[in-house]
Structure formats: C-alpha cells, structure tokens
C-alpha cells in the first residue's frame with residue numbers, strides 16, 4: 001500500500017476511532033508539548049528523567065516508534081514520527097472484540113489505576129504496583145496483557161517466567177525507571193560499599209537485580225524497618241525516600257535523587273490557593289509529591305491508600321495529588337463524590353495524567369491481544385537475580 005493511500009485512509013476513521021487516535025497522539029506528544037511544565041523541578045545535575053526517556057534512551061532508535069503492523073501509517077510530529085492505527089485495522093465494537101480476544105487467547109488483562117477508564121473497565125484485575133505484581137505472580141493463563149508501564153510488565157515477566165507478557169505500548173516508560181540507568185546506578189552502589197540496597201518497584205529489571213529488597217509506596221516504611229539499621233541505599237525516588245525517612249526516623253538513607261514527573265509537578269503554591277477556595281476538602285497526596293504539597297495534605301498514602309480514604313468519606317470533597325486515573329475507581333465505589341485534581345504549576349497542562357501510562361489506549365490493547373505483541377522479555381540471568389528481592393518483598397508484605 002502506498003504511503004499516499006495510507007494518508008488518505010487516516011481520515012476515513014469513524015469519529016469515535018478518530019477521537020481516540022487523536023488522544024493517543026496527544027499522549028505521545030505531551031512530553032514535548034508540555035515539556036516545561038512536566039520537567040522535574042530541582043533535579044539539579046541528576047539524570048534528566050524526561051530527557052532520558054525521550055532523548056538518550058531512544059537516540060539509538062532514531063526516535064522512530066515502530067507500528068504494530070506493516071500497513072500502519074506514520075504521522076510526522078515535528079522531529080518525531082509516530083505510528084497511527086488505521087480504522088481498517090479496528091473492529092467497530094472495540095470493547096466486544098477485546099472481550100472476545102481475551103477469551104480466545106485465555107488472557108489475563110492487568111491494568112494499573114492510572115490507565116484510562118475504558119481500559120480499567122475491560123481488565124480482569126485493576127490495582128496498584130503491589131496488587132498487580134501479586135496478580136502476575138499467581139496468574140494461571142496463556143497470556144498476560146499488562147496495561148501499565150514497562151517496569152511493571154517486566155516485573156510480571158520476572159514473577160511468572162515462561163508466561164508471555166505483552167503490553168499495548170512498549171514505549172510506555174516511567175521517569176523514575178528511566179532516570180535511574182543500570183550503569184550509573186551500579187557506580188552509585190559501588191560508591192557505598194557495605195550498604196544494603198532497597199529499590200522502589202519503579203525501576204528497571206537490571207536495577208532490581210542489583211537490589212537486596214524491593215518496595216512499593218504502600219509497603220516502603222515496612223520494608224525500610226525490615227532492614228535493620230545497616231547503611232541503606234534507597235532508589236530511585238527522592239520524595240518517597242524523604243517521606244519514608246520521616247516515617248521511620250532513618251535520616252541516614254543514601255538516596256538516588258530521581259523523581260516522578262507527574263507527582264513532582266503538583267504546585268504547593270497553587271494548592272494553598274485551592275484550599276482557601278475549598279476549606280472543607282480533604283487533601284490526599286502521594287508520597288512521591290514534593291514536601292510543600294505533603295505539608296498541606298490531610299492524608300499521605302499510596303495509590304490504594306488514597307482511593308480507600310476517598311471512598312471512606314463519600315460526602316467530603318477531596319483534593320487529590322496523584323494521577324487522576326484513580327478517580328474512576330473512587331467514583332465507582334463512591335458515586336457523586338466530589339474530586340478535585342491538585343493543581344500543577346501550569347494550569348494549561350493536564351499534568352496529573354501520566355504521559356507514559358496514557359500511551360496505552362483501547363486500540364493498542366486490542367492490537368496487542370490480536371497480534372500477541374509487543375512482548376516484554378527480560379534477560380533470564382537478570383530475571384533470576386531480580387526475582388529474589390521482589391519475592392522477598394512479597395513474602396514480607
């Protein structure tokens with residue numbers, strides 16, 4: 001098929017498919033379009049997670065994203081080229097087709113709370129990193145489809161070896177994982193001989209393989225306490241490290257100073273203004289947020305903790321400083337609950353939606369089930385080493 005024909009067919013999409021495709025493009029383009037607002041502030045000389053994600057990591061791929069199929073079109077957005085899904089590739093009733101394929105493939109679809117609502121609705125399990133790791137570990141199916149980001153799918157592959165794990169979009173990374181490259185982290189660890197290594201689950205398989213124990217935001221305090229008083233490296237989120245340090249009284253943590261582009265962009269100044277306008281609101285914040293935001297929070301907890309707290313007080317409005325995908329689960333359990341996204345520094349930016357998580361779309365979920373790819377694979381030697389600290393965490397949790 002000629003490129004010209006492809007281009008002409010792009011505009012033959014149904015309005016619904018077309019709007020979804022545009023949303024997918026927006027999500028892919030967002031890190032550039034909103035670069036200033038989404039860039040981690042105060043990262044100093046540390047690895048620029050966003051630059052790593054969109055620049056150096058992809059530099060050897062000449063910034064091209066591969067289409068799922070040979071007849072997918074390519075959309076040129078500035079210097080980058082993005083694949084487009086053609087309407088001819090997609091069934092009219094996408095949801096029904098996904099359900100059919102799930103049955104046909106005997107697939108288990110896992111979705112993180114930060115996925116868009118329709119994906120959460122079609123998933124077999126919706127949860128946070130810890131819940132999804134557990135679900136992956138015990139999955140008894142022919143295929144795991146992981147709707148989340150790359151490190152989560154890697155964790156699933158590590159915990160359930162031999163079980164194929166596919167993702168809607170292989171490029172769905174994470175500023176924390178990508179901002180902590182294995183080579184640099186190995187050097188960092190080497191600079192602190194004798195220190196134990198506790199790594200947040202938002203890290204690559206290679207970094208997990210260098211760790212003694214893994215944690216999530218819901219069990220980080222418990223995992224730090226389980227490690228006794230030995231010198232301890234905590235990676236890769238500096239905000240979570242600071243919060244855990246306060247909770248445990250461990251002010252000697254050796255911290256890799258990474259950050260989440262979503263949680264770090266919430267503005268303490270704008271939040272203070274919002275609180276004045278909503279004095280009755282319960283402010284709920286994730287520990288990956290900046291200290292100025294946490295200082296104003298009524299409740300600091302993991303994603304699951306935030307959802308539980310919001311549901312517990314259905315009549316009280318909540319200002320929520322985490323990825324707004326959690327609103328779906330809260331509204332399912334507490335219909336009518338008033339939810340207010342915590343503001344970022346840039347009001348024009350939808351920065352409370354993770355640009356990586358939102359690369360996954362219903363269309364790509366369908367294609368991953370249909371084409372059995374893209375598949376996530378982990379080097380078996382790395383996987384074997386990484387499995388030990390992850391399983392240790394699951395046993396301790």
Ligand code: SF4
Pocket residue numbers: 114149173174175176177202260261262263323354355356357
């Ligand atoms: S919300 Fe933050 S920590 Fe979670 S996947 Fe996105 S960038 Fe990573």
